[in-house]
Amino acid sequence: MSGWEQRWHALREEWVIIAAHRQERPWHGERLGGPASSRDPIPEYAADCYLCPGNSRVSGARNEDYRGIYVFDNDHPCVGVNAPRQLEAPAGIHRNSRASGIARVLCYSPKHNLTLAELQLAEIENLLLGWRDQYVDLGSRPDVTHVLVFENKGETVGVSNPHPHCQIYATNFVFKTIDTEARVSRRHYQETGRVLFQDIIKAECEDGRRIIHENSSAIAFMPYFARYAYECYVAPKATHPRLSDLSKDEIQDLAAVLRQMTVRYDNLWQMPFPYVMTLHHAPFDGEDHSQFHFHIEFHPPLRKPNLLKYLAGPEIGGGNFLSDTLPEAKAEELRTVSDIHYKASHA
Ligand SMILES: [Zn+2]
Numbered sequence: 001m002s003g004w005e006q007r008w009h010a011l012r013e014e015w016v017i018i019a020a021h022r023q024e025r026p027w028h029g030e031r032l033g034g035p036a037s038s039r040d041p042i043p044e045y046a047a048d049c050y051l052c053p054g055n056s057r058v059s060g061a062r063n064e065d066y067r068g069i070y071v072f073d074n075d076h077p078c079v080g081v082n083a084p085r086q087l088e089a090p091a092g093i094h095r096n097s098r099a100s101g102i103a104r105v106l107c108y109s110p111k112h113n114l115t116l117a118e119l120q121l122a123e124i125e126n127l128l129l130g131w132r133d134q135y136v137d138l139g140s141r142p143d144v145t146h147v148l149v150f151e152n153k154g155e156t157v158g159v160s161n162p163h164p165h166c167q168i169y170a171t172n173f174v175f176k177t178i179d180t181e182a183r184v185s186r187r188h189y190q191e192t193g194r195v196l197f198q199d200i201i202k203a204e205c206e207d208g209r210r211i212i213h214e215n216s217s218a219i220a221f222m223p224y225f226a227r228y229a230y231e232c233y234v235a236p237k238a239t240h241p242r243l244s245d246l247s248k249d250e251i252q253d254l255a256a257v258l259r260q261m262t263v264r265y266d267n268l269w270q271m272p273f274p275y276v277m278t279l280h281h282a283p284f285d286g287e288d289h290s291q292f293h294f295h296i297e298f299h300p301p302l303r304k305p306n307l308l309k310y311l312a313g314p315e316i317g318g319g320n321f322l323s324d325t326l327p328e329a330k331a332e333e334l335r336t337v338s339d340i341h342y343k344a345s346h347a
């Protein structure tokens with residue numbers, strides 16, 4: 001393996017440049033704070049946390065004394081139903097459009113100090129059902145064309161509150177990556193009669209080196225075209241456009257693989273592993289999305305425990321990712337790490 005090539009990202013329609021031959025070059029840039037394990041332990045309840053049970057939020061609303069998952073409308077929504085309806089027309093070629101929606105927060109657990117990886121299997125199953133219910137509720141609203149569920153985890157992605165939670169944006173527009181995936185999936189089916197994501201899973205299984213874990217109906221793998229050092233996908237093996245299309249058994253299998261994935265992430269450096277996790281779910285725009293394969297994407301920003309992947313000239317300026325690491329090597333690290341959470345194994 002040369003570790004020096006371009007790889008085609010079929011879902012995004014772009015090249016990823018692998019330049020792993022130079023990964024050990026000297027680094028003089030910023031290093032992040034020490035591992036979380038070296039800091040003070042995080043308490044199970046925090047009086048100043050706006051997500052903990054019974055606490056009040058900036059809006060004045062008080063959280064219920066919840067036990068499982070807990071959902072509420074975001075007090076500082078990026079998208080809201082009160083977005084302006086009348087917009088001033090811009091000059092010339094420029095265009096604008098209303099940006100409305102509903103923003104919610106979903107807490108995974110009443111416990112302030114857990115990560116997704118530390119939830120019990122039944123709790124992860126319940127979380128998947130919670131996400132499903134939000135899709136069904138929000139997706140059925142007339143002014144909603146897409147629902148984006150995502151978790152920003154860790155200070156390196158701007159989240160200082162460790163309380164395990166995700167955000168939900170139900171919008172009158174479809175986010176670009178989802179829109180691209182839906183478009184290329186449809187075209188691939190028209191051209192080949194096959195589902196694009198199935199072809200990706202098939203190629204991953206043929207190669208085998210980047211599969212992190214699988215069971216009878218779900219799989220976790222680092223894609224051939226990974227843009228981030230530890231980028232991984234978790235998906236049911238069968239094609240379902242929406243989470244609500246999965247059977248009870250498929251939800252259980254998906255929960256088990258999701259747990260495997262997140263435990264391995266936390267175990268990699270024995271710290272809560274920072275990532276942006278996004279559920280890629282078919283839009284609710286009235287189009288035929290039967291070829292859209294629901295999946296969960298993890299985009300971890302770190303290349304090493306204290307080393308951030310900076311987006312710079314190639315990514316921001318040029319628009320293509322340049323990866324200093326070889327997916328096969330990074331997948332091997334995740335494959336070989338223990339699947340028992342480091343905190344549980346120390347207990
Ligand atoms: Zn909390």
Ligand SMILES: [Zn+2]
Nearest residue numbers: 011181280297
């Ligand atoms: Zn995707």
